[in-house]
Amino acid sequence: MLVLGMMSGTSADGIDAALVRISGAPPSLSVKLEGHYHARFPARVRQAILRLANGSATTTAEISQLNFLLGEQLARAALEACVRWRLPLGKLELIGSHGQTIYHQGAGSRFLGARRVASTLQIGEPAIIAARTGVTTIGDFRPADMAAGGQGAPLVPFVDYLLYRNRKLGRVALNIGGIANVTLIPAGASVENVLAFDTGPGNMLIDALVSAISRGRKAFDADARIGLRGRAIRPLLEEMLRHRYLRQAPPKTAGREQFGQEYAQELLDWAKKRRARPEDLVRTVTIFTALSIADAFRRFIFPRAHVNELIVAGGGAKNPLLMAQLGAALPGIEIVGSARFGVPAEAKEAFAFAILAYESFHGRANNLPSATGAKHPAILGKLVHGHAR
Amino acid sequence: MLVLGMMSGTSADGIDAALVRISGAPPSLSVKLEGHYHARFPARVRQAILRLANGSATTTAEISQLNFLLGEQLARAALEACVRWRLPLGKLELIGSHGQTIYHQGAGSRFLGARRVASTLQIGEPAIIAARTGVTTIGDFRPADMAAGGQGAPLVPFVDYLLYRNRKLGRVALNIGGIANVTLIPAGASVENVLAFDTGPGNMLIDALVSAISRGRKAFDADARIGLRGRAIRPLLEEMLRHRYLRQAPPKTAGREQFGQEYAQELLDWAKKRRARPEDLVRTVTIFTALSIADAFRRFIFPRAHVNELIVAGGGAKNPLLMAQLGAALPGIEIVGSARFGVPAEAKEAFAFAILAYESFHGRANNLPSATGAKHPAILGKLVHGHAR
Numbered sequence: 080m081l082v083l084g085m086m087s088g089t090s091a092d093g094i095d096a097a098l099v100r101i102s103g104a105p106p107s108l109s110v111k112l113e114g115h116y117h118a119r120f121p122a123r124v125r126q127a128i129l130r131l132a133n134g135s136a137t138t139t140a141e142i143s144q145l146n147f148l149l150g151e152q153l154a155r156a157a158l159e160a161c162v163r164w165r166l167p168l169g170k171l172e173l174i175g176s177h178g179q180t181i182y183h184q185g186a187g188s189r190f191l192g193a194r195r196v197a198s199t200l201q202i203g204e205p206a207i208i209a210a211r212t213g214v215t216t217i218g219d220f221r222p223a224d225m226a227a228g229g230q231g232a233p234l235v236p237f238v239d240y241l242l243y244r245n246r247k248l249g250r251v252a253l254n255i256g257g258i259a260n261v262t263l264i265p266a267g268a269s270v271e272n273v274l275a276f277d278t279g280p281g282n283m284l285i286d287a288l289v290s291a292i293s294r295g296r297k298a299f300d301a302d303a304r305i306g307l308r309g310r311a312i313r314p315l316l317e318e319m320l321r322h323r324y325l326r327q328a329p330p331k332t333a334g335r336e337q338f339g340q341e342y343a344q345e346l347l348d349w350a351k352k353r354r355a356r357p358e359d360l361v362r363t364v365t366i367f368t369a370l371s372i373a374d375a376f377r378r379f380i381f382p383r384a385h386v387n388e389l390i391v392a393g394g395g396a397k398n399p400l401l402m403a404q405l406g407a408a409l410p411g412i413e414i415v416g417s418a419r420f421g422v423p424a425e426a427k428e429a430f431a432f433a434i435l436a437y438e439s440f441h442g443r444a445n446n447l448p449s450a451t452g453a454k455h456p457a458i459l460g461k462l463v464h465g466h467a468r
Numbered sequence: 469m470l471v472l473g474m475m476s477g478t479s480a481d482g483i484d485a486a487l488v489r490i491s492g493a494p495p496s497l498s499v500k501l502e503g504h505y506h507a508r509f510p511a512r513v514r515q516a517i518l519r520l521a522n523g524s525a526t527t528t529a530e531i532s533q534l535n536f537l538l539g540e541q542l543a544r545a546a547l548e549a550c551v552r553w554r555l556p557l558g559k560l561e562l563i564g565s566h567g568q569t570i571y572h573q574g575a576g577s578r579f580l581g582a583r584r585v586a587s588t589l590q591i592g593e594p595a596i597i598a599a600r601t602g603v604t605t606i607g608d609f610r611p612a613d614m615a616a617g618g619q620g621a622p623l624v625p626f627v628d629y630l631l632y633r634n635r636k637l638g639r640v641a642l643n644i645g646g647i648a649n650v651t652l653i654p655a656g657a658s659v660e661n662v663l664a665f666d667t668g669p670g671n672m673l674i675d676a677l678v679s680a681i682s683r684g685r686k687a688f689d690a691d692a693r694i695g696l697r698g699r700a701i702r703p704l705l706e707e708m709l710r711h712r713y714l715r716q717a718p719p720k721t722a723g724r725e726q727f728g729q730e731y732a733q734e735l736l737d738w739a740k741k742r743r744a745r746p747e748d749l750v751r752t753v754t755i756f757t758a759l760s761i762a763d764a765f766r767r768f769i770f771p772r773a774h775v776n777e778l779i780v781a782g783g784g785a786k787n788p789l790l791m792a793q794l795g796a797a798l799p800g801i802e803i804v805g806s807a808r809f810g811v812p813a814e815a816k817e818a819f820a821f822a823i824l825a826y827e828s829f830h831g832r833a834n835n836l837p838s839a840t841g842a843k844h845p846a847i848l849g850k851l852v853h854g855h856a857r
Contacts, residue, residue: 210615226599461850
């Protein structure tokens, strides 16, 4: 079955699409990446997403319109990708679309008289994707896990488990997107032994600082050029490492609530007051990102299982400063790119949502209760029929 | 197949649930209403819905949380209804949930650089309903029609067509909910000959005025007690009948955008300035509602087909002043309640969404392009799997 997975991450820079050939069923699922495509959002669309995701005031009209507009963007990305791959649409059998998260609250809080309401909101209307492509589309994966009592995240660890479990090797899959998350798959693990959680920021803080410092001209620190020029600001680094989130026990999820614009602004204010150099600030935050990941290993992973390999994916895997700091902080663990398993770093999540959609389509539960905290397995996603045209 | 349909209308007073036994396939679909249940929203939930639906400023957090909270309310209504009917959950095979519309823009407008974006937004998370009941749930019916180029409304006419088509009789189905809508099914019609559109306000304006006048103590004009005491204000009635919406040719949809709080406030201001009596204002608006429906018959229905019967459903069918005015304005047409066809007035829409869900579940298109303006048929809704518990 040829399945297209699509993802737009917290950085909202655009849409990743991954074409995956999938057959069989777990435990003998066979998957092969056939193509990867990236489409950028128009600048004003990205700005609108980030504004909403950062909690600015809005209206029902704006959210509704943006949901449909992003549906069109996702559909266009799918169509463009198929042209690029010379794949006739009729050969595409299923689309799995994560959409764009604009709100995520994993833990319940009081709301309109109800004691504990938790929720998540992804936009990018799947019905538009199904109509434009004619392909059956599964979207909106997170609510079903939250309905089962989970935090609705992380979802990719289920796919890590399917792909990386090994009888003899303990492995950790690390994805460094806007947020960084890890999946521990101990040697010989069954699904109950898998541990997965967000370690904290991935590229989110680095990107926010680089964007602010360059007045929007740069979206990220390409090849760590800025960070590699700077020097770490020790007092700031130490203060950051005392962030409450790092100590919190898994399952846990992070997002803009903890590491978004507000926190980035605090850092910028700190730096301004002390006349710190921009490159020093970027280096400090890059090192913080690496050390927050390593910290999670020491606190929550090493006490549970022996780790032989760390398999890295996500845009952050291309930041040499981040990777060097991570390697130094985790001696004795072999760090390998996910490409070695056929998954290029930047398509990891899109790839995962193709596989999650395939499992949903076949009516099989595909959340990981040990990772999300869900009380029971659930079949994630909502299915919209494609149309014979 | 036992199917539960659920609906919360624009008045947001609560949830209607209809249990329908359905078998066969069109044109020989067999349906039977087995039960009806109504659950009221808590006052603060209703207030929040109305505030959002009226376009007040909000946040992504509020919309996301309200989506999940309404999901819980819908799930609870489904569970309560099954207890009331002494129906074991395991016997319920499918749920169709319309959800609560908080935004609907049938016609496209410029948005973030895109030329024409139209959209609709229903909340009341279907994944929560599926998880709490264990029953496969189809929700979110409108986007697929809009993705096909339609206005996403009206959807009930497809069901009217299935239920009321007759070889010899021309029929109009009229539903008076918050908004009033009609479906013309000419004698011997096939699906292409069906015309359906919103005529304008149903109970929406009457309810808004009664609520304002009673300072929130009354939600609607029970038995037209207020309206029957008043006298029509002719100049106001004539001005209202010049409303642009009435002249607009179908397909067309109405909502709070035209007949919501803003318009109600204009009427209240008008009345205050001229010291009109509240009962006169309520009577005038009730008559306007009846005449706006009759006006639609004269402009758009009578030129197309002979009408033998008018089949009325919705809360407005219980307003004797509204029905009397309507009868007087449409001489020669027999007005019958939908109850005669086994559909009680107040369960009409919930009943319809059970049938729409049944059709979607079987992979059959269930929009009415002639009613919505869609360019092609579409299978409406998004399917969420129920779980074996």
